[in-house]
Amino acid sequence: MMLGAFSVSAMAQNTHSVWTNNNGLVIRDAKTGCYYTSLAAFDMATSWTEPSPPLYAAIAHFRGVSKAYATTIGCSDHFYEFTLIKTAATTTDDITGYWNVYRDGGLACNACKGVAYGLSQPAGAGNYYKVYIDDPVYGPSTWLYSGYIDARKDF
Secondary structure, three states, X not given: OHHHHHHHHHHOOOEEEEEEEOOEEEEXXXXXXXXXXXXXXXXXEEEEEOOEOOOEOOEEEEEEEEEEEOOOOOOOOEEEEEEEEEEEEXXXXXXXXXXXXXXXXEEEEEEEXXXXXXXXXXXXXXXXXXEEEEEOOOEEEEEEEEEEOOEEEEO
């Protein structure tokens, strides 16, 4: 009887997965203020499960990487990585949590609050997501990682 109750609860969870394959939109660097739209090797994979009472917490994974090429005077090329390190909450459309941002392999923002949203859109048709991350030095929503949704799976 108890096993059946846990199985029903687990089946009620909604799990999602979204991917971007070399199809970036923009990266903004909080420290330099530079916006990058010339991006190479822009890839992202995320998966998340919406919380389901009474026992299941929100769980998510997110990792996005890209080489960003400067097209603005005063900006230079960099390699970025955005990684979710702790999940605070999830819904069908967003993931809230704490992120690490790496620039050229060095930690640029450690355990910074942020949110990924726009994740509920279908793949293709120009649909995109955004990740805004607050920086304790440079201000709220100063890091940005945004790309097009190339593939998704919901179950």
